[in-house]
Amino acid sequence: MVLILLLIPAVIGGIAFLLPNDPLRRALLVATALTHAGLTAACWVRSPAPMAGGWLVLDPAGLLFLSITSTLFLAAAVYAVAYLRREHDHVTRDAVEGFLFSNAPEATFTGCLLLFLAAMTLVTLSQHVGLLWVAVEATTLASAPLIYFHRHHRSLEATWKYLLICSVGIALALLGNFFLAVAAGSTPLVFCELVARSGQLNVLWMKAAFLLVLVGYGTKMGLAPLHTWLPDAHSESPPVISALLSGALLNCAFLGIIRMQQVCAAAGLGDFSRSLLVGFGLISMAVAAAFIVGQTDFKRLLAYSSVEHMGILALGIGLGGAGVFGAMLHAVNHSLTKAMLFLVAGNILGAYGTKSTADVQGALRVLPVSGVLWVAGLLAITGSPPFGPFLSEFTILKAALDAGRIGVAITYLALLAVIFIGMATIMLRMAQGVSLRIAPQRESWTAVVPPAALAAAVLLLGIYLPGQLTHLLQQTAHLLGNH
Amino acid sequence: MTLDIILILVVLIDLRLLGASRIEASIRIVALQGILLGLLTVLEHYGDLTVSVWLVAVGGAVLKGVVFPWLLVRALRSSDAKREFEPFVGPIASLLAGVAALGMSLWLAQRLPLPQAPHASLLVAVALFSILVGLFLIIARKKAISQVLGFLVMENGIYTFGAGLVRQSPLLVEFGVMLDVFVAVFVMGIALFHISREFDHINAHELATLKD
Amino acid sequence: MQATSFLQILFALLFAPLMLGVINRTKAWFAGRRGQPLLQAYYDLYKLLRKGAVYSRTTTWVFRAGPVVGLSAVLIAMTLVPLGRQPAPLAFPGDFILLAYLLGLMRFFTVAAALDTGSSFEAMGASRDVTFSALAEPALLLGLAVVARQTASLSLSGMYAGMALETWRQAGPVSALVAAALMVVLLAENARLPVDDPNTHLELTMIHEVMVLDHGGPDLAFILYAAALKLWVFAALLVGLVLPLRTGHAWLDVAAALGGIFAVAVAVGVVESSMARLRLLRVPQLLVGAGALVALALILTLR
Numbered sequence: 001m002v003l004i005l006l007l008i009p010a011v012i013g014g015i016a017f018l019l020p021n022d023p024l025r026r027a028l029l030v031a032t033a034l035t036h037a038g039l040t041a042a043c044w045v046r047s048p049a050p051m052a053g054g055w056l057v058l059d060p061a062g063l064l065f066l067s068i069t070s071t072l073f074l075a076a077a078v079y080a081v082a083y084l085r086r087e088h089d090h091v092t093r094d095a096v097e098g099f100l101f102s103n104a105p106e107a108t109f110t111g112c113l114l115l116f117l118a119a120m121t122l123v124t125l126s127q128h129v130g131l132l133w134v135a136v137e138a139t140t141l142a143s144a145p146l147i148y149f150h151r152h153h154r155s156l157e158a159t160w161k162y163l164l165i166c167s168v169g170i171a172l173a174l175l176g177n178f179f180l181a182v183a184a185g186s187t188p189l190v191f192c193e194l195v196a197r198s199g200q201l202n203v204l205w206m207k208a209a210f211l212l213v214l215v216g217y218g219t220k221m222g223l224a225p226l227h228t229w230l231p232d233a234h235s236e237s238p239p240v241i242s243a244l245l246s247g248a249l250l251n252c253a254f255l256g257i258i259r260m261q262q263v264c265a266a267a268g269l270g271d272f273s274r275s276l277l278v279g280f281g282l283i284s285m286a287v288a289a290a291f292i293v294g295q296t297d298f299k300r301l302l303a304y305s306s307v308e309h310m311g312i313l314a315l316g317i318g319l320g321g322a323g324v325f326g327a328m329l330h331a332v333n334h335s336l337t338k339a340m341l342f343l344v345a346g347n348i349l350g351a352y353g354t355k356s357t358a359d360v361q362g363a364l365r366v367l368p369v370s371g372v373l374w375v376a377g378l379l380a381i382t383g384s385p386p387f388g389p390f391l392s393e394f395t396i397l398k399a400a401l402d403a404g405r406i407g408v409a410i411t412y413l414a415l416l417a418v419i420f421i422g423m424a425t426i427m428l429r430m431a432q433g434v435s436l437r438i439a440p441q442r443e444s445w446t447a448v449v450p451p452a453a454l455a456a457a458v459l460l461l462g463i464y465l466p467g468q469l470t471h472l473l474q475q476t477a478h479l480l481g482n483h
Numbered sequence: 484m485t486l487d488i489i490l491i492l493v494v495l496i497d498l499r500l501l502g503a504s505r506i507e508a509s510i511r512i513v514a515l516q517g518i519l520l521g522l523l524t525v526l527e528h529y530g531d532l533t534v535s536v537w538l539v540a541v542g543g544a545v546l547k548g549v550v551f552p553w554l555l556v557r558a559l560r561s562s563d564a565k566r567e568f569e570p571f572v573g574p575i576a577s578l579l580a581g582v583a584a585l586g587m588s589l590w591l592a593q594r595l596p597l598p599q600a601p602h603a604s605l606l607v608a609v610a611l612f613s614i615l616v617g618l619f620l621i622i623a624r625k626k627a628i629s630q631v632l633g634f635l636v637m638e639n640g641i642y643t644f645g646a647g648l649v650r651q652s653p654l655l656v657e658f659g660v661m662l663d664v665f666v667a668v669f670v671m672g673i674a675l676f677h678i679s680r681e682f683d684h685i686n687a688h689e690l691a692t693l694k695d
Numbered sequence: 696m697q698a699t700s701f702l703q704i705l706f707a708l709l710f711a712p713l714m715l716g717v718i719n720r721t722k723a724w725f726a727g728r729r730g731q732p733l734l735q736a737y738y739d740l741y742k743l744l745r746k747g748a749v750y751s752r753t754t755t756w757v758f759r760a761g762p763v764v765g766l767s768a769v770l771i772a773m774t775l776v777p778l779g780r781q782p783a784p785l786a787f788p789g790d791f792i793l794l795a796y797l798l799g800l801m802r803f804f805t806v807a808a809a810l811d812t813g814s815s816f817e818a819m820g821a822s823r824d825v826t827f828s829a830l831a832e833p834a835l836l837l838g839l840a841v842v843a844r845q846t847a848s849l850s851l852s853g854m855y856a857g858m859a860l861e862t863w864r865q866a867g868p869v870s871a872l873v874a875a876a877l878m879v880v881l882l883a884e885n886a887r888l889p890v891d892d893p894n895t896h897l898e899l900t901m902i903h904e905v906m907v908l909d910h911g912g913p914d915l916a917f918i919l920y921a922a923a924l925k926l927w928v929f930a931a932l933l934v935g936l937v938l939p940l941r942t943g944h945a946w947l948d949v950a951a952a953l954g955g956i957f958a959v960a961v962a963v964g965v966v967e968s969s970m971a972r973l974r975l976l977r978v979p980q981l982l983v984g985a986g987a988l989v990a991l992a993l994i995l996t997l998r
Contacts (some may be wrong), residue, residue, distance in 0.1 A: 137663045141670055148674075153681050157690040160674055164630055167667050168621065168637065174660065175614065175641050182597060202598055232693040291695055300695070484867070491868040491991070498987050502980055575983045582990045589994055604998070 001048035002056050005039050005066075006121050008032060013114030017107050022088065025110050026081045032114060033070075033077035036121075040070040044468065054190055055128040060475035064328060065255050066124040068335045069248040071457075073117050075450035079343050080240045082446035084109070086350070087238075094152060095354045101152040109149055116142040116244070123252040129177050129189040132256055133170070136220060139249055140166045147237040158232040165229040169219025173256070176212030179205050180263075191259050198266035206264060210273050213260045214280070220253035222310045223280045224287035231291075234303035235355065239346020242299065246306045247339035251331055254313055261317060262480050270320070277318030278408060284311025285415040293422035297355045298348070301426060302341055305381055308419055309334040315412065316396040317480070319403055325477040326395030332469075333388035333461060334381075340454035341377040344370045347447050348430070352438055357426050362435035369448045371431050373455050378427040380458050382420040388461035489523050490609045493643065494585065497616040500636065501577040504567050506559055506628060510552050513635050517547020520639055524646045543642070543661050550665075551635065554672040559628055562679030572623040581616060588612040606643065613640025627678055627690075631671045638664045699781040699945050706953060707773050707931075711923035712736035714930065714960040721964025736923065740916050748912035753813040761808025762910060762917035765801040769924045772797040776931045777852045779952030781945055786852035791839045794851065795832065798884070798928075801921065802828055809906040820905030823975070827890060827902070830982035831883045837989040838873045838880070842936065844996050845869065858939035872992040874937050879985040881929040881963070883978075885922065888967040890978055930959040 012032045019025045043063055050057040058066065084106055091102050103109075119142050122135035140163070148159040181189060183205035187197045194201070219226040234242045257277075264273040288308035295301040309330070316327025347370040352360050364371035380387035383394075393416070400409040461469075496516045503509045521544030528536045559566070570577065585608075592608035617637025621630045642660050678690075716733040723730020732738075750758065775794050777783040783790075806825055809817035843849055845866060846857030863870050883890045886903035895901055907918050934955035942948060973981060 134663070137667070141666050144670055144674070148677070154692055156674070156677055156681050157693055160627065160678065160690060161693075163667075163671060163674060164621070164634070167634060167671075168618070170663075171634070171637055171641055174663075175644065178641065178645050182599075185598060204595065205598075208595065231695070236693070295695070484864075488868055491872075491995070494991060495988075498984070498991070502984055502987075574980045578980070578983050578987050582987050585991060586994055589998060593998075605995075 001039070001043070002051050002058060002125055005036065005043075006056075006118055006125065008035055008039075009114045009121065010118035013111045013118060016114055017111035019107065022084075022106055025107065026084055029110050029114065030077050030081060032117075033074045036117065037070045037074045040067055044472075050127075054192075055131055056125045057127045057192075058125055059127070060472055060479055061255065061258070061328075062124040064332070064472055064476050065251050066121065068251060068332055069117070069120050069124065071454075072244060072247045072335060072339045075339060075343070075454055076240045076244050078446055079243075079346070079450045080113070082444050083238065083240060083346070092150075096154075096356075099152065101150055104145065104149050104151060108145055112142050112145045113240075113244075116146065118142075120248055120252050123255060127190050127192065129180060129191070129194075132259070133174055133177055136173070136217065136253060136256055137167075137170050139252060140170060140220070143241070143245065143249065146241045147233050149238050149241065150236070155236040158229075158236040162229045162233040165226075166220050169216045169226060171216070172219075173213050173216025176209045176214075176216055176260075179209035179212060180260075183209055191263065194263045195266040198263065198268070201263075201267045203267065203269065206267050206269055207272060210260055210264050210269065211276070214257060214273075214276055217253045217256040217260075218280060218314075221250050221257065221314075222253075222284070222307050223314060224284040224307060224311070227284065227287070227307045227310075230307055231300045231303040234306070234342075235297055235299040239342050239349065242302070242345075243339040243342035246302070246342060247335035250306060250310055251335060254310070254331065257314075258317055258480055274318045274320055277314045278405075279318075281311040281313070281315030281318055282408065282411055282415075284308065284314065285412070285419075289415050289418045289422065292419055295422070295426060296357055298357050298360065298426065298430065299342075299345055299355050301357070301423065302338065302345060305341075305419070305423065306334075306338055308415075309338070309381075312393065312396065312412075315408075316392075316399070319396065319399045319405070319408070321399050321403065323396050323399030323403075324480055325473055326392050326399060328473045328476050328480075329395065329461075329465075330389065330392035332473075333392050333458060336454045336458045336461075337377060337380045337387070337389060340373065340451040340458070341381060343447075343451040343454075344373045344377060347443065347451075348374070350447075351441050352435075357430055360430045360435075361433040362438075363431045366435050366438050366440050367443055368440070369443055369452065373448075373451050374427060375431050376455055376459075378423060378431075380455070380462075382423055383416060386459065386462045388458045390462060391465075486523070486526055487605060489519055489526065490605055490643075492519055493523075493609055493639075494612060497613055497636065498578065498581050500620065500632070501581040501616060502574040504570075504574060506566050506568060506626070507556060509568070509629075509632055510555050510559070513632055513639075514548045514552040516636070516639055517551070518544045520544075520547070520642055520646065523643065527646055539661070546661060546665055547635070547639070551668050554668065555628060555631065555675075558672050558675040558679065561676060568629055569625040570623055571625060572619075577619070577623060580619060584615040584619070585612050588615060610640045610644035613637070613643060616640075627675060631668060631675065634671070635664070635668065697782070699779075699949060700784040702949065703778045703781065704774060704784060706778070706949075707924065707927050710953070710956075711927040712740060712920065714926055714956065715923055717957055717960040718964040718967070721961050722968050725965070725968035736919070740920060743911075743916035743919070744913055746912040748910075748914055751812060751909065754808075754811050754909075757804075757811040758808045758909075759914070761804045761811075762914040762921070764804040766917045766921040766924075768797045768801040768804075769921045769928065772801075772928055773924055775851055776928050777855045777935065778931050778956075779945070779949035780856050780858075780935070780939065780941065781949060782852040782856065786850045788849040788853075791843070791849075791851050791854075792836070794928075795836055795839075798925065799828075799832070801925070805906055805918075808910075812909050814909070817906055817908060820902050823902045824886075824906060827883055827978055827982060830979055830986070831880045834876050834982065834985040834989050835880045835884075837986070837993055838876050839932075841869065841873050841989065841992045841996050844993075855935035855939075858935060859941055860939060862939065866996070869992045869995050870936060872988045872995075874933065876985040876989040876992075877929070877933050877936065878962075879981065881926075881933060881959075882966065883982060884929060885926045885963075887963055889970045889973045889981070892972050895972075926960075926963075927956065930956045933959055 009032055012028060016025050043058055048058055087103055091100050093100055119135055119138035126132035126135055144159055144163045147162055148155050183202040187193055222230045261273050285308050288304045291304045313327050313330055316323040347367055348363055351367055363374055380389055383389045397409055493516060496512055499512055500509055521540040524540040588608045588611040591611055592604040597603055614637050617633045617640060620633030715736040720730045720733060772794050774784040775790050806821040809821045842854045845862055846854045848854050848857055886893060891902040910918055934952055938955045940951050
């Protein structure tokens, strides 16, 4: 079962490269997304057997992140069909600098997209340290061509930065894995074994290993000050890719870090690792706040918001206790909300032709449904009730107060307030008013239904947490150690 | 003793890279380093030379010694760029920084003694030194191709660490490293082609349009 | 002092100019010529000593003192350097620092004499020479420090007596690095290719030649002889490191060392024939590279 989850996207991705027929390829993309989502749903009912000698196991944390990935991919695949049809064989004039550019071949795009899904699935399934690392590296390599979809110099620059910075980060994570291997001695490098035999781990090498893995996977996750590739990659890539990068890929890197944190906590280094996580979390939020205020490009705005939320996730794990539950819930909420926002941003970009916040006005009138979703997304992402992120951010705040870390709680609240003000000013100004240049447009259903579905899910999560989800989150939190 | 000689040769190659100014010469030097590391793998596993050890060592040497230089030289020649590094930090300052990094690596290696082999601090030091030199080359040179070379040197350093130390399930990890390096450099090489076609240069320093 | 020490001084005084002949003959052989006679340097010295000197009116006593002080300094330096693992005539702890400073004294007076002529041409050569020597000196001193640490002795005689083939077997890479750096320093300090071309007539490429352009007659003889002795000193340092033979007999050791010195001369000739002069910008990089090699050797020894 686990193997099928992996092989289907991989094999069909390979086929997609060779398929010459575009509509067939797009149908295949949607079909694969549906199959993958269906299989994931089946895993909720009955968890699959471990495979490859305990290297590929779907434990609760893996199932949680796999579900997020699968849902987002389904939404993205449906959106992508109309997007690809519109961008097909299209020579566009760049809005910012006025040159003409074309797009990458659609076969490359679809093939890489499916391989990207396969790589992310592998990340969620891996229980072996080395295999996890290979999977994360594979996601970098599969997603680089996706960022370079619009063939012009800005996206090339973004792709180069992404490729280089993430490869360096992952190389450092590899060194961290080697350090972990030295610390583990003869223990096999599988996470549950490492946790079980945590008493035998060499503490000095373990500390060094955690530091390197945090910096390495933190680069991929977007923690400041290692986040410098994030705004460029997210702003220059197509909206589908931005949604997947923010919603799914950052989570996969996060999974790598929390598995390492699990081992660390079991080895008695919990205080060391948690304090590092809290530090990185607060720094990420502060850097994001600094760049959100006065941002002039709305896709970069959303990218910096991702940096902020990754900081919140790190903070949640770093606080421990109920904070871990809050962080897991926040991972779900943030992914759904951010993906929705990026897809809506794609609609706005398609209608207005510009990424500048100053040039976009009156989105509520030009694109009614997208405009409403944009405002709803603003409220959700900044943590307003009744949306989901409010609950998760509140849980993390409560965990901070319960642990007696008043300073952390005050900084957290202050930064959230600054970010709220920054984002609200920009996004509300984009939604309200009247646009003098663009007439109200008709929105196709494939461009609107996926983000609307995601928004509905976020709203639902804010009002009512389904029992099964709560159970899974609790299992994950317990697994990741309330040590 | 032979191990020490190979490690010192690796250090000399790193120092030479810091002071180098022509790109093609540097590419060939990094290739030589890759071949030396293949030799290192064979020497480290001298007690139990299985087929997989030979595969990893020879495969790695061929990949890093033949395939990558060919790819990178092709990327270099297809672009119209000048064939010299344009460094932010000049050769002499780089060399001095390299000597400082060497001292720091040796100090760090003494603080991190290996549980299984406490006398192997030279290997740890050389690995850390190569990683630092790789990072330095990425930061302190303007051309995109030097960033790829720096990445290769960094991966060589990580490979050195892995080759010497991970004895239990050694080769899966080396396979992983090699696969990663191969695909990463492949993709980077392709990106370099695109960069040289899109811009008139391969100066990563000038890839600075996107900023806040 | 022992008989062998006297012999060392004798050999140095007699055979130093022969090294220059060997170098020139090696270069000629590479170029397919017959070349100068081996004893050409002696004929030159004899000729120059019989000539008179012309002194410009702008020069002072410094100009006349330059060659004399240079020759005296290098004569004293020569007495510090052991040959064939025999103790040198003068030996005390820390004498290698005295060696470096005697060579520095020689250089200082040569440079001062060059500046004393008041011509900017010589000053150009002087500034180049001083820069390169400043960069070469750390390599020399650190290299000797590495050998001192390896043999646990602070005197040159002690250091070279302590070097043995076992040292090479135990810490071969370190000794190889120091030997390579010493070779580079030898080439730089003695104004050999690839740092400086001794046969060049081109203004742009002169370093050492231009400093001694104004000297003539006995002064030039002193300078020529001092240059030969300086080459001997460096070659002896290098030979002691590279060929630490320990046969039972002192005479055999000395004879082997003598052969080694002429081998170094041949090696210098080979290097000069196979390399072109480096661009002036690259010479500091070469010297710092030699310094980095020695730093590596030192770090390895201190481990």
